[in-house]
Amino acid sequence: MEERQISKAVIKRLPRYYRYLGEMLNNGVERISSGELSTKMQVTASQIRQDLNNFGGFGQQGYGYNVKFLYDEIGKILGVDKKHPMIIIGGGNFGHALANYDFEKNGFITKAIFDVRPSLVGTDVRGIPVLMMDELEDFVAREHIEIAVLTLPKDRVAETADRLVRCGIKALWNFAHLDLKVPDDVVVENVHLVDSLMQLSYRISSYENEHKKEEV
Amino acid sequence: MEERQISKAVIKRLPRYYRYLGEMLNNGVERISSGELSTKMQVTASQIRQDLNNFGGFGQQGYGYNVKFLYDEIGKILGVDKKHPMIIIGGGNFGHALANYDFEKNGFITKAIFDVRPSLVGTDVRGIPVLMMDELEDFVAREHIEIAVLTLPKDRVAETADRLVRCGIKALWNFAHLDLKVPDDVVVENVHLVDSLMQLSYRISSYENEHKKEEV
Incomplete structure (x- = not known):
């Protein structure tokens, strides 16, 4: 082609x-x-x-x-004809919710969830294990992880993204509400939820404004 | 202006x-x-x-x-200078995660989470109560709810969206992986997570293809 x-x-x-x-x-x-x-x-x-x-x-x-x-x-x-091994960084509510999502039917296979809280050691979501951050480098190399999903607190995202890039991660799916700086060979896709909500409220306001004008 | x-x-x-x-x-x-x-x-x-x-x-x-x-x-x-009262439909992982998010600092105030599971009656997330769907109409009217967040299973979304529109909801924030049909005076903002992941994998593939060409 x-x-x-x-x-x-x-x-x-x-x-x-x-x-x-x-x-x-x-x-x-x-x-x-x-x-x-x-x-x-x-x-x-x-x-x-x-x-x-x-x-x-x-x-x-x-x-x-x-x-x-x-x-x-x-x-x-x-690129969904290929398998994309993925990890989720952050085992909070959001990480949990994403681990429960059936992304695998489109080739996105969640291999592990990483967190820093020792209380989560040994737990899993649908059989996907929660691992501690000190296992990150080994796991990424061994499992050929391609995508890392960032669902961790804003103040720890930049440093974690750097660490993932050094591990050889190719792509970051970022749910934290900030823009990441990464090398050119790493792709980032942001899901900025607040931005999405603001677009919704913009459209509510602009609809109301138009409507008001029509009534005048 | x-x-x-x-x-x-x-x-x-x-x-x-x-x-x-x-x-x-x-x-x-x-x-x-x-x-x-x-x-x-x-x-x-x-x-x-x-x-x-x-x-x-x-x-x-x-x-x-x-x-x-x-x-x-x-x-x-x-439109974030105004308060936007909001409800979350679906008290699963995703609904929970969204209820925990601090959208209120931008004016988006989550007033309740709606679900159909009787086991959730009386529970709450950060003080936000989980209510049953049969209370929906009364609650939306009483609390002047503007935005409904849809985090429920795909096969129940269309019918629920219709019901919300009949209640007078102005805006739907849709996390279900389908496109909604609503009247012109209702705004919809979709967060299609799978679409976002596919754009990520597209960019991984196209980066690899370019890189391969360079190596040839």
Whole structure:
């Protein structure tokens, strides 16, 4: 497949395509037109064609898309056709909740949860062991851990991220409410929950403001 | 203030400006140039000027920005100068984790957690009571609840969202891995964790592919 520079906006839409196609596959749908996909996803058909053309198209004029093929190809692009060994740093509520999530069906395999509290030694979540931070380096090397999930207190995140980078971690999934500084070969994806809530309140306010103007 | 159509990309950056300005305020910084703000935030100075111009500027040529003023104004735009009463639907791990988060310092006040499990009656998280779903309608009306956080199983989300909309909820913060269909006057903000992980794995794969090409 020819490789081009793909915009961030397209990449953001791919997981959603992948999710919808997965649901169709589960429902036994074999073929879909960009029109039908468009209706389901509430994205214009031309947007869908344009997005998928970034990756060589996959569609045949008049025949629509082969759902299984498209699903598999998008899966490859997203890298979810491979297994991604993962650890969670922080065994608090949030770490627990994430360990309980079934990310493994998309290839993200949580191998351990790390914490500093000795009271957690020997405990586990769904069979995923809670280990102490002094075992981190050995474990990451032995289990070829690729992704570290950061769910620890804000004031300990930067130092922990540095330590993970030195261990050879390739990717950080950061739930702490700050931006991390890492070398160029480490990727960071932030889930800033407060930012998301603020966007919600922005949209509540701006809806109310528009509505007020209409009433005047 | 003059109102214009503000792009989604700008709105997405505002919480980050707000966060950085809040940290500066805490550190006693009173005034900052767009150049300094740019260095701190790793956004170009012209981007910052352009973004803030959307809201009337706030800056004075050669004098930089008044941190407190800018912080407060962005807070108003984001709607975080007001209190937003909130409920969490789903008292599982994730609901628990969110109830423990200190969203209230930004005006998001969690008033209750709703669940269907009778074993949770009478329990609480940090004093936030767990209530049963049959109390939902009365509670939402009495407490003027604005935002509902959806952390319940995927197969019960659509029906619960409909019920919340009928109660008069204005905004849904959705953690379930599906897209909700709601009337135009209800805003939805999705936190699709799997989508975020897939973007991480996409970036790992595309980094590796580039790197491989360099090695050839």
